[in-house]
Amino acid sequence: MGRLRNAKIHVERAIKQKKIFMIQGRYPVIRCLLRRRGWVEKKMVHHLGTTLLLPHKDLDSSVMGDSDTTEDEDEDEDEAFRLPQLFEFDDLLEFDDLHGTHALMSRMVRNEIPYFIWTTRRDVLDCRFLSKDQMINHYARAGSFTTKVGLCLNLRNLPWFDEADADSFFPRCYRLGAEDDKKAFIEDFWLTAARNVLKLVVKSEWKSYSIQAKEEEAPGAKKTVMCQKHGHKGLRCVRTPKHREAAGDKQPKKQEKKPVTVSPEFVDEALCACEEHLNSVAHVDIDKDVEAPLYLSPEGWSLFLQRYYQVVHEGAELRYLDTQVQRCEDILQQLRAVVPQMDMEGDRNIWIVKPGAKSRGRGIMCMDHLEEILKLVDGYPMMMKDCKWVVQKYIEQPLLIFGTKFDLRQWFLVTDWNPLTVWFYRDSYIRFSTQPFSLKNLDNSVHLCNNSIQKHLENSCHRHPLLPSDNMWSSQKFQAHLQEMGAPNAWSTIIVPGMKAAVIHALQTSQDTVQSRKASFELYGADFVFGEDFQPWLIEINASPTMAPSTAVTARLCAGVQADTLRVVIDRRLDRSCDTGAFELIYKQVRWLGPGSTQGGLPIVELRALRSHKPGSSHGPATVTGYSPFTPLSLHFPICKVDIL
Template sequence: MVQQCQSQVEIKTLQTTSPPFRHAVRLPALNSERLKTAKAIVEKTVKLHKVFSIQGPYPVIRASLRARGWLEKRMCHPGLHMSSRPVKEARLNDAGDSDGEDDDVNQEQDPAGLYNLMSRMVRNEMVYFYWTNKRDAINTSILQKEQMTNHFAKAGSFTTKVGLCVNLRSLHWFDSTDPDTFFPRCYRLGARDEKHAFIEDYRRTACTSLLKYIVETAHNVQEEKKNEHMQKSSEPVMVSKMIGTALKVCWDFLESLEHADIDASSETTPSLAKEEWGEFINSYYLLVHAGAKIEISNHLVRRCKSMLQRLADVSPQLDTDGIHNIWIIKPGAKSRGRGIKCAKRLDQILSLVDSDSALIKESKWVVQKYLERPFLVEGTKFDVRQWFLVTDWNPLTVWFYKKCYLRFSTQPYSLDTLDNSVHLCNNSIQKHLRPSHQRHPSIPEDNMWSADQFITFLSGRGYKTQWENVVVPGMKKSIIHALQSAQDLVDSRKNTFELYGADFMLGGDFHPWLIEINASPTMAPSTPITARLCAAVQEDTLRVVLDRRANKSADTGDFELIYHQAGVDIPQYVGVNLFIEGFRLNGTCLLPPLRPFKRSVPKYHGTKKEIASEKVKSLPKVVKSANTPVKNISNRILPPPVPQPSVPIPLETFTLQLPKTAHISVHLPVDACSHSVSLWRRGL
């Protein structure tokens, strides 16, 4: 009887003192035995440090943790460890790095009301496992050592479009691989120097595109020479001039790579004037984009082929560049394909960026070379979503998921239109569009394939080994290189992990090209493919970060450890002991006064022999007698020196106290008649 009264009082207390919920939860009547069971479970769970909190729609994570004996502390309102960073700072650092599509917490079924009751009972307990869909939801700087979270701080250095664009340029400090071999050329148009570099790249790409256009259409051009309606006035001359200009620009580019331009004469002009570039670009538009009729000789075709062969050795993206010079413009502060546009005219690209002054100020606009010649499945473009897991940054530990899926566009691939329905494969965009009737019927209406389906497709066309021998190794290397370039920028907090989603496109030779990396990749079961794979990757993530933590031989599912860097020990700073020892020179010779520090030392223009002879000459005797005035270098008369007794001079040792426990021990002579010694202490 007493237990029942206590149970009723405790339930009433929980209902009245717990924080208000948006939707009131009615607890069913619980008998004393069920309440006793709940209290026992809570006590055991708290003792084992198995309290977790989840923000976002992750029913698989919630169910998997409960199956492992964890209890949930609801995150219905900002708690103790919620981030206090300003919204603007969070937006600038981490915006656009997530492709999650739903931030609402799922209302799960709990018929017995037991989990809701136990969740209330642990409302004042410490959370030992956080899983959120936003990096700034938890302030990791105030977490205790034993608390785990699924986001690293400062990971925007590679999960944002701007961060990945900038930091891959420092890859040469960590590896000899050229980023241009796996990441399309990218520039920040908000930065003035990078904007200028992009304009140069666009112009040079127009030159190489022209050469490829001439070579690829040479046969058709030769046939069209017989067309009686074709004008044969000055058109061949204009084409010859354009090809000559393109060849010169490409030649200057090759010489700059070999640093041969350093020895070039200052009278030569390595680049065209602005007006000349404008004339060339307009002619390029007319020829390549508009398909103007041309005449060309076999000699010029051979010169174009020769130059393209030389460029292929130094330009890894020459083949995927195509001939239309298409670039993709991405606003760095957005995700899920929002605001992305494709353009092929230089003035259109620059006008898109100049229209938003806020993004220009924050350098958020990114322009990237579009892969014009990707590998297609039945004439339709696709990209690959590949998961990987980072469990530590020092030593860098990377896990690669063996399963992935393909995302198709709803329209057949074509460069005649630059509409997003053709060129963007994001499911958040394509799911709102109706598949084209012209698309091949083997591509499903939900626009997704598993990797196994793609392998079957390749095997049927004689490319059975390309996936395992080319695609997978290339994706692994790209991921590792992207993480290496950002390793010094990410907060390497222990007991932290993060699951990422990388997007790849395949070139015509099956070479994978890294497009972007997303934090908090969507786990929505939007199709049968994602419903199965997303649930599996979440379960396997817990196997790696929880099960393997307790047992190193535990099953890790489809996760494969692909990189484990040797740890770097950071020694503790204990200070540096520095000392100087010396003695006073005997003699009464006075050194001439030093030159004023504002005057520079005149250069000596003698020969090498004269310089060598000067080095071995002894110092001039400037003192004739102790009582004779002496002239110094400045022709000033110095008073005769005071005779000094020839006695040994004692040494005195003293210590200079410096910051951070560092000190300098100095031994200097003590002389009552000597000149004063001034010491300056520099900040360490």
């Protein structure tokens, strides 16, 4: 009887204080922390009706993972629940309700209104029927930045919201189901191939000097790598790895097959295509027909690509003249000023093809032949019709750790869309591939660090022994590694400011599409890959990021981010000065009430969110400008600058 009386008193207090919560799935950390705050759970059931719950949704999973159109990337990973052995908070996981007290209280509040709702997906609830004081952990219509297609489209509008270029932090991306995008991608592939030819010439020239210096040190060795054996003075060759292997130092047992050669005219074509691109960017060709092809006809480009494939993939010998080397260097230097992704795009023209209707890394492929990419997507006419196929430039020169690719999962929290209010989590984790990095092997096991893919694979025996067996590091371990490799300031001066800027820019361009609701909030997970210069590149943003304790690293960090989320969205409502844990407020706009408001003329605010940025650095803007969630208003309202908290 004492237990029943105490439960009844607790329930009455919770009802009076509006501390009734409802959770879809397990989420033991959220559940336990709410109970510690005096909240009582109302069990979520399948038949709540259309006023609260859309029918026929699966509610059994606790860790649905990350989103695309399905708002889910990682697979359910809490079937074998391991958190009690890994979690470090004292007694936090006493949620099993051994005495049935919580179940008893849940029955008592079964007809009460929940004032805090946590679900794995937004569409299990119809937010239109929620009252203003009911909190929920999702915003409607957030697909403008949590889907591959949405992010691809919306970041193109960034110049309307800020003085920034999305190409400086988001790899080039196209929708293959949209005719204009498809055409733009094909032209991009052509021009990238042309740039790569110039890169191969310059790279080969530098290697030639290196080889020549070594050969001069060796007695009796040849002192030139020029192709004078063909009778052309000043003619040089690009020797690809496959060609060098075929013509190696070992004496052949039989006559080797003569390698395929590509003439210097091929380099001239690449030079002319790049020069025309530069003229186009500079508007020198303003009188040219906009429908005219780029330098070559489509048929000419097809032949160009065939020779390009021969050189890059089949080991053909590319010949070039001494006079072409300086032209290649000069044009590449000019291109670097107008193509922000020159350094990361490599020279093999690899693109990553993503089916926008799938998630958890399913259906993603790395490809380096234009014809194969178009053939693949044309084989799915319904997906093409709905513009579901997305193709994105692959980062061919990523930052590696012990020769292995990795990406970083970065959490951030949005607590309001008008004014846009963004919290950035100071802790994050990186995920390693199970295989050593190689551009010659395009298998997903090498290039996709998604845990949904990698967890089914065994670590390669060729990996470095210092890599973790569970393929995860905390951001603290990553920072220690940067210190050891001689880049102690890369994290604070390049990586973090760049990630903050990318997140804010992605949200800025989505403000006019996301359905703002004052009692809502949402935790997102952004995935980044870094260039060799430590520049962060945003790959995607996930709604409902997985909270599964798949490793010791995620067990600690996922529990921590859930705990700190509650500090921000619940505790801070009562105490604005409360501890927000590892969350840092990085961006907050002045609320815009609209041109018809009696309080019109409200200034736009430029928030100095990235104060660690050093003036003159080329690694992103020092400030992030916060515009209204609609059209650019700088023509109508004054701009002022304030420092963020």
